[in-house]
Amino acid sequence: MTIDKKPLSPSEKILQSRRKFMQRAGLGGGAAVAASVLAAPPAIAQSAPIKWRLQTYSGAPLGAHVIKPQIEAFNAAANGEMEIELYYADQLVPTSELFRALQNGTIDAVQSDDATMASPVDISVFGGYFPFNTRFSLDMPTLFAYYGLNEIWEEAYGEVENVKWLSAGAWDPLHIFTKEPIRSLADMKGKRVFGVPTAGKFLSQYGLIPVTVPWDDVEVALQTGELDGVAWCGFTEAYEVGWADICNYALTNSVTGAWCGSYFANQASWDKVPPHLQQLFRSTIDQSHYYRNVWYWGGEAALRVSGEKMELTSLPPEEWAQVVGDAEAFWDSVAASSPRSGRVVQAFKDYAGVMEKAGYPYR
Numbered sequence: 001m002t003i004d005k006k007p008l009s010p011s012e013k014i015l016q017s018r019r020k021f022m023q024r025a026g027l028g029g030g031a032a033v034a035a036s037v038l039a040a041p042p043a044i045a046q047s048a049p050i051k052w053r054l055q056t057y058s059g060a061p062l063g064a065h066v067i068k069p070q071i072e073a074f075n076a077a078a079n080g081e082m083e084i085e086l087y088y089a090d091q092l093v094p095t096s097e098l099f100r101a102l103q104n105g106t107i108d109a110v111q112s113d114d115a116t117m118a119s120p121v122d123i124s125v126f127g128g129y130f131p132f133n134t135r136f137s138l139d140m141p142t143l144f145a146y147y148g149l150n151e152i153w154e155e156a157y158g159e160v161e162n163v164k165w166l167s168a169g170a171w172d173p174l175h176i177f178t179k180e181p182i183r184s185l186a187d188m189k190g191k192r193v194f195g196v197p198t199a200g201k202f203l204s205q206y207g208l209i210p211v212t213v214p215w216d217d218v219e220v221a222l223q224t225g226e227l228d229g230v231a232w233c234g235f236t237e238a239y240e241v242g243w244a245d246i247c248n249y250a251l252t253n254s255v256t257g258a259w260c261g262s263y264f265a266n267q268a269s270w271d272k273v274p275p276h277l278q279q280l281f282r283s284t285i286d287q288s289h290y291y292r293n294v295w296y297w298g299g300e301a302a303l304r305v306s307g308e309k310m311e312l313t314s315l316p317p318e319e320w321a322q323v324v325g326d327a328e329a330f331w332d333s334v335a336a337s338s339p340r341s342g343r344v345v346q347a348f349k350d351y352a353g354v355m356e357k358a359g360y361p362y363r
Contacts, residue, residue, distance in 0.1 A: 052082070189206070238310075
């Protein structure tokens with residue numbers, strides 16, 4: 001007797017291919033980084049290996065992609081000299097208290113954006129989603145590498161006691177997913193959405209109400225009506241974590257092209273790690289940045305085109321032009337908040353100018 005398997009839906013096929021990519025990328029078992037290290041003669045492990053606790057902003061379903069493969073790779077390659085214990089959103093401390101916990105040594109490392117973890121630096125507003133600073137995921141690492149953002153972030157966190165900023169990378173673009181449709185700016189009014197701070201502040205001028213709840217509570221809050229939607233992620237994430245099963249509509253107008261997230265370490269914890277393991281941790285961060293870019297980018301396109309769970313809506317062109325224009329005033333207000341913020345906004349302007357002049361395939 002044969003049992004007929006239920007055919008996979010379009011979105012299930014896409015998500016399945018995303019998960020297979022993780023295995024092919026060599027990250028699922030920590031192979032890519034670990035292979036060369038483990039192939040060498042075995043090192044003599046310390047009698048008491050270094051132990052770290054790292055908490056990410058993300059819940060477990062998303063963390064399986066944005067952080068877990070990296071930590072598995074690091075632990076395998078560290079060859080018994082060091083082990084990182086991974087904790088997901090709110091498991092040790094609430095996300096809003098991540099910075100304080102990192103600074104006082106309650107946790108040794110953090111993966112989050114600056115704004116969500118309430119970093120007390122003037123540039124924290126640029127963490128997460130800053131309106132229209134990027135169009136594509138590659139824009140973010142380019143801004144850090146070639147337009148001075150690496151130096152600015154190092155400078156800002158260098159003024160904060162006992163916190164070491166390590167690296168920033170890109171995540172997915174920002175879309176708004178809701179239970180009721182948004183087809184005009186007026187439709188945003190009164191909708192309560194789970195979202196990141198900066199984008200939420202910008203969108204609130206159109207009546208959208210940013211609401212903060214623990215990450216693991218978002219799904220229930222959507223089901224009970226406490227939330228009307230999410231302004232937190234792109235299509236890949238909405239499908240992967242199940243929010244697309246509850247939200248009925250997806251607004252195609254993207255306020256920005258990539259979320260900006262960083263890795264941080266407690267300075268005292270970092271200083272206790274020998275240089276070769278510091279380099280190993282940095283290398284696995286870079287590998288995670290690469291994996292995440294490809295995983296998100298491929299999923300965004302495929303799920304926007306073939307995902308069957310949400311109806312696509314768009315703002316009228318004249319209203320979208322208004323939003324784009326409003327972002328200029330938002331940029332200027334943030335630039336005026338501090339000289340260092342002004343340098344970041346100027347970098348955004350310089351980069352945008354180069355990309356527009358370069359044209360296809362950049363813009």
